[in-house]
Amino acid sequence: MTENSTAVSVRDLSKSYGGVTALQGVTFDIHRGETFALLGPNGAGKSTTIEILEGYRDRSSGHAEVLGVDPQKGGIAWKARLGIVLQSTGEPGAVTVREQLAHFAGFYANPRPVDEVIAAVGLEEKAGTLIRKLSGGQRRRVDVALGIIGRPELLFLDEPTTGFDPEARRQFWELIRSLKAEGTSILLTTHYLDEAAQLGDRAGIIADGRLIDIGRIDEIGGPDARVPVVRWRESGVVREQRTTAPGLLVAELARDGEPDGLEVIRPSLEDVYLQLIADYEHPESELSAPRDAHRATHPGNPDSRSDSAEEEVPA
Numbered sequence: 001m002t003e004n005s006t007a008v009s010v011r012d013l014s015k016s017y018g019g020v021t022a023l024q025g026v027t028f029d030i031h032r033g034e035t036f037a038l039l040g041p042n043g044a045g046k047s048t049t050i051e052i053l054e055g056y057r058d059r060s061s062g063h064a065e066v067l068g069v070d071p072q073k074g075g076i077a078w079k080a081r082l083g084i085v086l087q088s089t090g091e092p093g094a095v096t097v098r099e100q101l102a103h104f105a106g107f108y109a110n111p112r113p114v115d116e117v118i119a120a121v122g123l124e125e126k127a128g129t130l131i132r133k134l135s136g137g138q139r140r141r142v143d144v145a146l147g148i149i150g151r152p153e154l155l156f157l158d159e160p161t162t163g164f165d166p167e168a169r170r171q172f173w174e175l176i177r178s179l180k181a182e183g184t185s186i187l188l189t190t191h192y193l194d195e196a197a198q199l200g201d202r203a204g205i206i207a208d209g210r211l212i213d214i215g216r217i218d219e220i221g222g223p224d225a226r227v228p229v230v231r232w233r234e235s236g237v238v239r240e241q242r243t244t245a246p247g248l249l250v251a252e253l254a255r256d257g258e259p260d261g262l263e264v265i266r267p268s269l270e271d272v273y274l275q276l277i278a279d280y281e282h283p284e285s286e287l288s289a290p291r292d293a294h295r296a297t298h299p300g301n302p303d304s305r306s307d308s309a310e311e312e313v314p315a
């Protein structure tokens, strides 16, 4: 039985499409009110996971509960509690943005006001435009609007900002933050790791259908993956040192004046993610050990180093 504090519970989930194993033994929970980012390379199994949880695909084995219901048995009342933004949408009919949203609003007991949703996705000027006359990014905003019109308890966002311009992405992030503030639980997949870092509370990283890591966004990968690098220039030569105490090193470097080109580089979620995937794909290779922030920002550099060694780096 799922606790009330759990929006999604997945245990040992597996899925095969004929001979293709898309998911193998995936286990995770999403807590109520949490934004959980499911990350992984193309073909890793993210959409398959989402589609099983939406009740759109049957699993091959394992257990899943979404808002306390097995998605294979979820009826209309359960579906009305979900918001879904699929990776790809069907051909738009000859209806305007406002007509489409008003039509979908009619399916829900307590929908958001149509104009409020249009404003939330930044389509006020296009409200009366036929959807098929919108740009790709604008249509994607309609998809997002349709996903939130029913005031969902749980929102599935499968690569929601593909095709968005940078301003629209920022606007979308604000929208997601406001939904989160209202208590909406969110499952997000995205290839934009900055988006996952901005929005996610926790992340699961999936590769070849297996969950290879899970944890808080600021902890995933473990402490070794997050050791900062201090970089500076000395007599025109770029030097860097990986250290858990960057402040002390900077103070030491600054004793004789302002160091040239000083930077403290903290590995981003993208750096950590790329290292986890490399470790998974090449467990025995030089590239995978030790976890190294420098290498994450310069993946071509074949050097290995100890945590405290100072390095001369090709400029």
Ligand SMILES: Nc1ncnc2c1ncn2[C@@H]1O[C@H](COP(=O)(O)OP(=O)(O)OP(=O)(O)O)[C@@H](O)[C@H]1O
Pocket (backbone or CB within 6 Å): 017, 020, 021, 022, 040, 041, 042, 043, 044, 045, 046, 047, 048, 049, 087
């Ligand atoms: N309908 C299908 N029939 C057969 N195989 C499928 C089907 N859908 C997905 N697959 C396969 O299952 C695996 C997982 O695909 P899935 O779409 O879940 O990956 P994904 O992580 O969402 O990828 P992307 O980032 O490219 O969207 C892939 O090997 C894919 O080819």
